Amino acid sequence: EKKRIGALLKQYFQKLNMPFMRGVAPIRRTLRYLQKGDIVLKDSVHIVSINYNTGAENHVGLREFVFWHLSQVQYKNPSVQIVTFKNMTPTPFIRCYLDNYEEIIMDVDSQSKEDIYDRFKRVLAKPQAQLQLEAKSSEDNPANFGATCSKHCICEVPGQVPCPSVVPLPKTMRGKYVFNPDLLNE
Incomplete structure (x- = not known):
């Protein structure tokens, strides 16, 4: 009985495709x-x-x-x-x-x-x-951002100014208006 079970188990494991588990010290x-x-x-x-x-x-x-x-x-x-x-x-x-x-x-x-x-x-x-x-x-630093990091842009970090392409910046933050305050009144 034990020999028959052993032979069946051997046949079963030979049918499995595990070629790396053969030979000396697999x-x-x-x-x-x-x-x-x-x-x-x-x-x-x-x-x-x-x-x-x-x-x-x-x-x-x-x-x-x-x-x-x-x-x-x-x-x-x-x-x-x-x-x-x-x-x-x-x-x-x-x-x-x-x-x-x-x-x-x-x-x-x-x-x-x-x-x-x-x-x-x-x-x-x-x-x-x-x-x-x-x-x-080489560990990933959560403070970094860019194409290879978890955050693509600084605007994705909570509390940061959103991207100017999505939400326009206030005029007081743009250099055009900071250096020419007369344009703010227009």
Whole structure:
């Protein structure tokens, strides 16, 4: 009975079109997982090159880093080119190309996934204070108005003078009459 129910459930879920939930560790392909990444690279980083082998023991940490964290780094840094080279080097390393033509090479031989993650974050990521400052400055300020803000014109704010195209301004507020008071009597 349990086998039959299990087979029916398997058929049901195979009929659902969820191709991203297949394979090893399908959680890595969910949007929520990608958004949980906290490595936002500095603006000076343009290219990240990751070199490792798939079979050697001293490459396990970098291989796991690529498996678990590379997709998050790519999601959070869409303008950074990230390249992986497999089975081309005897030792694992990460090379970063900066905007001033400098290179940063990180030797990650026999390091764990967590050590590589911490080092990568410490060396190449923006500090948390800078991220908070950027988030705060990008927030929508209700005092601003214009095409990209919540209020298109200052006249939409209560207590402000309405647009002159809709309601004519009093003559005492117009420069034509302020500088020529004789026109007010006409």
